[in-house]
Structures are given as C-alpha cells and as structure tokens.
Amino acid sequence: MDDTHDLVSSVTKFSPRWTYEDESQWPGDKCNGGGVRQSPIDIKSSSVIKDFAQQFIQYGNLILSDYHQVLLTAINNGYTIMFSTVGDKEVHPTVTGGPLRHEYRLEQVHFHWLSEHAIDGVKFPLEIHFVHVRSDLNVKQALKKRDGLAIFAVFCKILDQEDQIERAFDELTFLLSKLKRVESQVSDALLNLNKLLSPNTDLYYTYAGSLTSPMCNEVVTWIIFPETIYITEAQYNLFLKVRRGRYNFRNLQEVKSQLVFQPPVGFFKTPQIVTSLKNAVFTVAEFFQNVTRFMMNGMKTP
Template identity: 40%
Template sequence: MFAIFVLFVVSLADLTLQAEWTYDRENQWPGVCTVGRLQSPINIMSQETILDTNQVHIRGPLVFRGYNDVELVASNNGHTLKWAGVRNDQAPILSGGPLRGNYTFLQFHFHWLSEHAIDGMKYPLEVHMVHIKTGLSMEEAMERSDGLAVIGVFFMVNRGYESAHALEQLAPFVPYIKNSAQNQTESQKVDITRLLSYDPQSYYTYKGSLTTPMCQEIVTWIVMDKPLFITSDQYRLFTNVDVGGDFNYRSLQHLNNRVVYRSVASCASLLAPTFPGTLLGLLSCLSSTLHAGVNKGVGAVWNIKRKLFGDGVKKCAKVA
C-alpha cells in the first residue's frame, strides 16, 4: 500500500504537464514558458561564468547519499523516458555546493539532443536528475524559488565496451517502454552513480526553470561539465523511442543577466575524446539535428567547430 501511495506522489512530481503540448510548438507552451525571465536551458559560455573561489555561492562540495541500488520504475510519458523512485524512505539525498539544505531524489529522465549547451556545443544526450527540497510537498516546492534542484549530465558517443557502462543497466528496459502506450516496467535496482560525471564536483550552477510546461522558475541547476561516454547502439536505442517526434529538447533560452557560477574543480583539464569518438558523437548530433531542424538550438556549423577543435583546458577568466 505504501509503495502505491509513493508512486501516486511521484506521478504528481512528473514535472511534465500531461496536456497537448509539443516540442515543435514551443511558442504555444502555457505557464511562464514564453514570458519568464529565468528560463532554462541556456548556452553556458565558460569564460563568462564566475569562478566561486571564495565560496560565496558554492559552499563546499556536493554530497551524494544513497545513490547506489535505488529501486526505480521506468516509464514513457510521451515526452521522455523516466526512472522514478518507489520507496520514499530510501530515496537518495543531495546537499552541499550551491544548495541550502537537503534535497530528496524524485526521478531522472533523458533529452536528445542535450538541452544545455557549453560554449555553443550541444551533446547527443543529457540526463536530468530531479530533486525536491526535503520536507516540502510538490505544491509547496512549486511556490519556492529553491523548490527543486536538478543535476544535468552530458553524454558523448564513443566506440568500445567501456563506453557501455553508464547506460548498460538501463538499456535492457528501453524496448519495453519504447511506446508511450506501453505503461511502465517492473521496479529495478539502479546504481544512479553510474549516471554522474566522473568528476561530480566539476560543474556550472545557475537559477533557472523546468524545461517543460509550466516552466516554473524554481530550479537550482547543477550542470556537470565533463561528459560520460555511451555506445552508438545505446544512443540509437534512446533516439528510436516514441516521444511524439524525432527529438525532445527545448530551445536555448536567454540568460537575461543571470550569473552562472562554476566550481573550482571545473578549472581542471577536460577529458579529451579520441578523434573517432569525437567524429562519432558529431555524426550522431548532426543526424538528430537534421531530423529536428537546424533552426532549433545551436547552429550545426558551430557545433562542428566546437566538437572538432574544442578547448582542452577551460579558462577561468572571472573570479568571485
């Protein structure tokens, strides 16, 4: 009975309004989607971010508790593939970094192409891990500017068995929820730490919104800057899912004078993909971009430039 109750609560926390909205008609989205000033996703320009060396905004490291072996149920809500928790008493807890207090894990879901961009570069896939401020109901969280915290992690496509690690526990369940009419899977144990960047203390953070209607501006975003690698087969598995179209990412939104902070760890050298891996990721991005239309997100030419000739080391030009 308890599990059923928790599933009902999680369904309320879906954060994707089950109404007639589509990604190719963003100008018709309800709520504050077209009028808000703190909308997400954004293009993060690394040299315009603030390195928070004095811990004015980022106060210490992020702390992850209980992210191993979490009981989750997978589903397709017609807009994304989502894995949601079923036992509230064992939900992972996130704290530290830019957060004030604890945040309880609700669910993670995927977007292809990525929703955020870094220095004009989009990635093939992005996962969002949604957390609610501990102790709040969903209705209460929707009324607070710090009601939710969402971690974003990017994925690059690369050849090799080692690239399968991040998604290998999820991939077998995708065919069962390929169509939105297929309901949901049985619960499964998932090691969510596999979906975290290999350096989870290296990230950007800013105040933003949900990226689906009603686009409430209640999210502390934590966007990790070092991507994980997946195989081309895994990428195709996700992009063949029925989500009402060929893509499920929102267009980039205006920054509107917001400050984007970066953690001290983000000044370390980036993992440089091999040339075949970079080319494979590029082709995957271009394939999806051509299906979606190059008018959305960042221009394909700029993506090519950044993917082939991107910086090996990030420059931290601004210091708080």
C-alpha cells in the same frame, strides 16, 4: 497521491497539452519568454563566475549520498523515458552542499536527446536530468519556491566502439522495446545511479533557472557537470526510437538573470586521465544491463 505524479502531472497521461514541435503554444506564464531565468541556456565558459566570493556556492562541497542502490519505476510518458524513485522517501538518494542550502531528495531521472543545455554553443547527443525536491517540501510546495528543486544535468557523448558492449546493447534493445509504447511501464528496477553520474561531480556549473517543460517554473538550482559519460551510437539510436526519431529538448533561452557560477577549487584539479574512457563505456553498459535484469524479474504480466 504520489508526489512524483504531481511533478509530472502534465505528462503522465499522454494527451499532450504541449509538444516539442510548438513551444510558442506552451502553457504557463513563464513558458513563452515571460521569465528572467528560463532554462536551458548556452553556458559561455568565459563568462562563468569562479565563485571565490561565495556569492552562489555558499555551502561547501557538493555532497551526494545513496545513489548506488535505488529502487525505481520506469515509464515512457510520451516525452521521454523516466525513472521515478519509489518506496520510502527516507532512503532516496540526497544531495546537499555547494549552492544548496537545504537537502534535496531524488524524485526522478529522465533523458533528453539532443541535450538541452549547451556549453560554448556545443550541444551533446544526450542529457540526463536527475530531478531532486527539497527534502522538507512536497512537490507541490517545491514548485512554488525559488529553491524548490535541484536538477543535475549529465551529458553523454557517443563512442565508436560497439563491439565491446554488444551484449549490453542487446539487453538495451529489450528494455527499450518494452518502453517504446507511450505509457508502457516497468516496475521495481534496482539501479546503481552512480554509473549515470559524471565521473567528476566536484566539477560543475550552477545557476538559478527553470524547468525546461511546462509550466517552466523558475524554481530550479541547476547543477551541470561538464565531464561527460559515454554511450554507443547503437544505444543512442534506441533512444531515438522511443519518440520515432523526434527530439525532446526545449530551445535555448535568452540569458537575462541566469548568472552561472563554478566552484573555484574543483576547477583547478587536474582533469581525470582518459584511461577511464573504457571504464565509462562498461559503466553505462552495465547500467543498462541491470535495468534489463530487473525488468525481466519485475515485469508484470498483463
């Protein structure tokens, strides 16, 4: 059985065992406030520890490899749109360094609207999660290890410049129209995931937390990039249609043992100049354009 399906076993078949409307009923012993490092949290930038002492960020620079050409399958699992890596695990994207003692391979990417994490009380319209599993473990094993998973969070803001990406918007309409129905699926999209990553991956917050959906396992090293990417309001509205206007975020969790760190060096760099704003729009637009192109090629006839 495919590991990826273990990870999301509770969601791949949508006979919902839990819903976002009733978190108090979620299964899992940590899900109902029993844990001490639950996610998501509100990150208070004033209390983030600049990790000069290498308390948590012990392994140098964060090193991301092979996100530029990734073979993925997309599914509407009833909770979100999710892209899972397929094919040879040896060529999946990997991350290591920073707070990560091991190498982690990318298993899947999915979307939350609104964002799950907040920074200084502020939420974002969209949060993208890149879920990585420790390369030396399968998913089942990883879900039992304190450092079993590493998840990136990338925030999206909404730009008010729809005219520039009308074509991409049209194609996104097409994509989401194919994934609107629960359990609908699109095979073999080849995507450059760099385009959905933060423009500055040297800049991040990190803490030891949990999955944000059942079983809420406390096995996640979160790596949260505060520098956002951009989508248009029209694109955002399409995400909302996937769940008929309903959001898919877990509520903020009480901060107990979730100490948040940041690499001191990265945060002293001059922030990227905002001339990249326009590029960011095209970047995300191009991503969706690619999704659609591969969908059209890879679409299976029923």
